Amino acid sequence: MNHWLVKSEPFAYSWDDFVKAGRSVWDGVRNYQARNNLKAMKKGDWVLFYHSNEGLAVVGIAEVATEAYPDPTIDDPRWVVVELVPVQPLKKPVTLQQIKADNRLQQIALIRQSRLSVMPIQAEEFDLILSLSNDENADE
Template sequence: MKYWLLKSEPSDWSWDDQVAKGDEGEAWTGVRNYQARNMMRQMSVGDLAFFYHSQSDKACVGIVEVIAPAAPDPTDETGKWECVTVKAVESLPRPVTLAAVKETPELSEMSLVKTVRLSVQPVTENEWRIVLRTGGLT
């Protein structure tokens, strides 16, 4: 299993929107960055990702599971872009803010700190555990 972080602007698609989709999940559409698309191509069914509210909250607020591998993005007319489908698994009892991540020395190399603008990011197993603990899980 691999771990990831998926960013969404809450005004476009929020954690509450994701939770409301239930077990059917939702395609993670709209990604228009080659590096992010290539990361989605690496995702497997069963991989987990932090759901990150960008812009206003700047915080990991929940966990999603990949339930369908990368497939053509239905919002793309060019045929270049792909998306995975994810479903909500669990809310973090305490959102883990970008500020909290930056204040944690063990997370100083996390993609969230290093490649701030990338909307799909890998997360190491150690980073995953630290963010879970910070968010009140485990």
């Protein structure tokens, strides 16, 4: 199983919007590296949902429900979508500030490639973010 992080601006599509929908086609990706990451996603992979621009925090866990297929919003076969389903919100959001402050997360793609909207993360990074969410003593 692979692990991923997807970013969404909460004013455009928030975690709450995602939960209300119950399932989402992850469309509109127009960056080749992000597209390649969508193509690499497999059904059952875990995904962290990150609020970008506003909030700047990982807020929930999703699962890949459907693997890549052509993006129905555009007539160009180069672009693909996946379908995601929400699994659960994090106990408390894990902020970008917390991630940057943790020496164990210095190689995470969220820091190294901050503009990328769909990125792979290591299983250890995924687990560490979950533990930060559950840590009552972690800095807000």
